[in-house]
Amino acid sequence: MTTTMTSTPSRYPQVYADWRVDPEGFWREAAREIDWVKPAVKVLDADVGVFGSWFVGGECNACYNAVDRHVERGRADQAALIYDSPVTGAKRTYTYAELQDEIATLAAVLQDLGVEKGDRVVLYMPMIPQAVFGMLACARIGAVHSVVFGGFAATELATRLEDATPKVILSASCGIETTRVVAYKPLLDEAIGLSRHKPQACLVFQRPQYRAALVDGRDRDWDEAVSEARATGRRAPCVPVAATDPLYILYTSGTTGRPKGVVRDTGGYLVALKWSMGNLYGVAPGEVYWCASDVGWVVGHSYIVYGPLLHGCTTVLYEGKPVGTPDAGAFWRVVAEHKAVVLFTAPTAFRAIKKEDPEAAHLKHHDLAGFRALFLAGERADPDTVQWAERILGVPIIDHWWQTETGWPIAGNPLGLGALPIKYGSPTVPMPGYEVQVLDEAGKPLPADTMGSIAIKLPLPPGCLPTLWHADDRFREAYLTTYPGYYNTSDAGFIDGDGYLYIMGRTDDIINVAGHRLSTGGMEEVLASHPAVAECAVIGVRDSLKGEVPCGLVVLKSGIARAPTEIEAELVGLVREKIGPVAAFKLAITVGRLPKTRSGKILRGTMKKIADGDTWSVPATIDDPAILDEIGDALKGRGLGG
Template identity: 70%
Template structure:
C-alpha cells in the first residue's frame, strides 16, 4: 500500500498539540487532560499536565474490563531452565494486584522508589507493573550488575525497597545476585528498608532475617488474606520509572519517564510504527534492564492489547544459532525487535542459515533492529534469510521510543540500507555544523532535535534538572543534543554514523568510523567489526579496525587483514589513512550487545583502561590488549 507517512508527519508538524490530543484519546484516563502541553513548566515543558491516569490499569485492567481477559498477555520462554509459561490478562492482573498489596504491606506507597534487580523471569514484569499500580517509582537495574555500580544507583534513587532474585542463569553458569545486592547495600549510604527475595531453585540464597522477605511466602499470605492493590490515580507528569544510562562514570544519569506521555507515545507506536494488531505476539529480544525491555516487553505491547514475549536465553548457545527461529515458530511471533549484534552472532555461527530450515517462521512479518548501527551487510543477510522487511530504526534510552524509523503501520517506505529511514512525528530533526547551522544533503554533522521533545521522552534526570540542561540542552540552545553524528540524503533519509566522539579527525578531515565499519563488514569473511580512532603523532588520529571472522573461515589472518585494508582504500580512499586491521576472536560488548568502542580506544591509545560496569565478559579486554600492543607499537 502507499505510505501515509508524509501526510501524518505533515499533520503533526502543522498542529502538534492537536496531533497528540488525538493520540491521547486512544488510552484510558482517570481525568482526561484539558491542556496538552504546558511550555512554562518543567525543564522544557510538560505534556498532559492536568491529566491523571494509571499506567498499570492501561496495561492490564482495561483489557480485562473490555472482555479480553482470556487472551495471553505474556509468554515466558526460558531455554536456560527448560520452561515455557503463559499468563492471560486476567492472570497477570491477579499476580500484579497481589504483589502490589505485598508492597503496600511493606510500607511502599505512591512516589516511593523501588529498585528491581532481577533476571528475565515473569516476576520481574509483575514487579514493574505492581509499582506502577500503586504509584511507586521503579528503577530496574540489570541483574548481575557489579555491587559498586548498583550501590551508586541505590544512592541516587534512595529506594524504600529492593526486589530481587537469588540468582540469574547464563549459559554454563549461575550468577549469584543476592551476594552482589548485599554488598551493594553495605556500600550504599542510602539503606533500603526491605528486600523482597524470589528464591530460584537453581541456587537459593541465604536471607538476612532483619531485612529480607521471601517473595513466594509474602505473595501467598496476601492472596490468602484477599489482599489486592487497586490502581492509584497519578498525574500524567508524575514519574513512572527511573532508568540509569549504561556505561556512565561518576554519578549515573537517571533518565525519568513520566506516566502520561509514556503511555500515549508507546500506545501510538505499536500500530503506526510496528504495525501490530491487538492479540498478536510481539517479541523484543532485549532485557528488562534496558530501555527496549521497558518500552517493548513490559509496557507498549500490553498498552495495545498485544502479547509480549519474555525470553531468558541467548541468540546462540541456548542451544544453537536456531534459538530465535525456534521461538518465532513456537509462539507465532509476527514481529521481532532485536539488536544488530544478535544477528551478527547468529550470522557468525550459521552464515548459510542451516538452522533456519528446521523452523516454520511463516508468522513473521517484520524484523526491527536498534541498539547500535545496523551495517548494510547484516541487514542484507537477514533479508535474504528471512524474506521479510528488515527495518533499522534509531532511538535512545532518553527518548524511550524511535526517533527515526520506517513506519510499517503507516505503510512501508523504500528501504535504504544503512539508514533508519525518516524522523517520526514528534521529532523535528536537524543536522548542523560546528557553527550550529543546518548543512545540506550528504554533509556530516551533529544531529539535534528541536524542543519540545515529544511525549514519552525524558522530562528530566532524576533529582538533577540542571544536569539535564547541561547534558542535553546547553550545547544547542532550543534543541536536544543526541550526541550522534550523521547526515541526511536528498530524500530526507537519516544516516546515523556514530556518536559525535566517534567522528575522527585525520589530518584535518572529519571521517566517520561508522562508514568505515560498513566497508569492513562487507568483506565476505567478516562477521562483525569495530573501527576506532587512535592517536597518531603525524595525523592526529588514524583509524584502527578490529575484525571478527565468520565461523568456518580458515584463511590466514594476515591475508584477510590486507584485503580489509584494500577495501577501505578502494571505497573511501587514501584520506582514511586506514593502515591497521587486526583479526580478533571476539569484541568487548555490554550485556545489551553494544560494542565498547571507547574502551578499545583506551587500550590502543595508552594501554590504560577501566572495566565498564556494563561489560559482558571482562576477560575480552586482556585478549584485545595482548593482540594490540605488538601490532600498534610496531606500526
C-alpha cells in the same frame, strides 16, 4: 542502494505533515487511545518543567492501561505474557486475567512493606515473570520503579541505590547464564553494605538453582509474602497519578561515579508507546510481539513490558541468548513456536547468528510463515547484516534509531503507515514529534548529505525524558546547552536529499585524519561487506603525524580457513577502494570477539583508550571483562597500547 517493500503509497508523509501543522492536536488525538482518570487541562504546557510538559492536569495509571482495561474489555483469557527460558527449560503463559492477579497481589505486598505513591522501588532481577510483575505492581500503586540490570557489580548497584533512595528492593536469588549461575543476592547484600542509603525491606524470589540466605528483619521471601496476601484476598487497586508524575528512573548504560537517572513521566510515555505499536511496528492487538532484549534496558521497558501490553498484544519474555541456548537456531524456534509476527532485537544478535550459521541451516527446521518483520536497534545495523537477514528471512528488515533518553524511536520505517523504500545504512525517517536537524559546531543547520551533529528541536515529544532524577541543571548541561533550543543526541550523521537520516556513530566516533572528518561507521560498513567478516569495529588511534588514524578490529565468520593476515590485507585494500586514500586505513586486526555491553553495544571508546595507551577502567555494563585483555594483547601485537 534502495529497496521497495510495497507498491502501496505510504501514509507517512501526510501523517508527519499533520503533526508539523498542529503538534498539540496530533498528540491530543493520539491520547484518545489511553484511558484517563482525568483528561489533561493542557496537551503541552511550555511553562512547566525544563522545556515544557505533556498532558498537564491529566491523571491516569500505567498498569490499568497495560492490564486491567484489557481484562474488562474481552481479553481476560488472551495470552498476555509468554515466558520462555531455554537456560532453565521453563515455559509459562499468563493470560491477562492471571497477569492482573499476580500484579495486584504483589502490589498489596509492596503496600504491606510500606511502599506508597511516589516511593522508589529498585528491581535487581533476571529475565523472569516476577520482574514484569514487579514493574507493573509499582506502576499500579503509583510507586516509581528503577530496574538495575541483574548481575551488575555491587559498587554500581550501590551508586544507584544512593541516587534513587528506594524504600524497597525486589530481587531474585540468582540469574542463569549459558554456562553458569550468577548469585545475585550476595551482590545485593554487598551493595546495600556499600550504600549510604539502606532500604526498609528486600523481597527476594528464590530460584531453585540457588537459594540465598535472607537477612533477618530486612528480607522477605517472595513466594511466602505473595501466598499470604493471596490467602487473605489482598489485591491492590490502581492508584491514579498525574500524567507528569514519574513512572520510572532508568540509569544510562556506561554510567560510572555519579549516576545519570533518566526520568520517564507517565502520561506522555503511554501515549507515545501506544502510537508506536500500531503505526511504527505495524502490529495489531491480539498478535504476538517479541522483543529479545532485557528489562534492565530501555528497550525492555518500552517493548517487552509497557508497549505490547498497552496495545493488547501478547509479549514474549525470553531468558536466553541468540546463540548457545542451545544453538544459532534459538530465535527461529521462539518465533515459530509462539507465532510471533514481529521480532525486535539488536544487530549484534544477528551478527552472532550469522557468524555461527552463515547459511542459516537452522532456519530450515522452523516454520516462520506468519512472521512479518524484523526490527533492529541498539547498535548501527550494517548493510551486510541487513541484507543477509533479508535474504534468509524474506521479510522487511527495519533498522530504527532511538536512545534511553527518548524512550521510543526517533527515526524508523513506519510499517503500520505503509513502509517507505529501504535505504541500507539508514534508519529511514523521523517519527512525528521529532524535528531532527544536522548542525555544525556553531549550531547552524547543515545542507543535505553533510556530516554533522544530530540534534532534535525542542520541545521533545511525549515519551522522552523531561529531566534527570533530582538533577535539572545536570539535564540542561548534558543535553540542552550545546545547541540552545535543541536536544543534543551526541550522535553524528547526515540527512540525505530525500529526508533519510544516517547515523554514523557517536560524535566521538568521528575521527579527524589530517584535517578530514571521517566516520568510523562508514569504514565499518566497508569492512562488514567482506564475505569473511562476521562483525567489526573501527576506532581512531592517536597518531603524531595525522592526529588520528583508523584501526579496524574484525571478527571472522565461523569456518573461515584462510590466513587472517591475507584477509586483513584485503580489508585494507577494500577501504582504500571504497573510501579512498584519505581515510589512511592501513591497519586491520582480526580478533576472536569484540567487547560489548550487555545490551549489545560495542565498547569502541574503551578499545580506543587501550590502543592509545591511556588509563582505562572496565565499564560497568560490559558483558565479559576478559575480552578487554584479549583486545589489549591483539593491539600490543601490532605496536599499539604501549
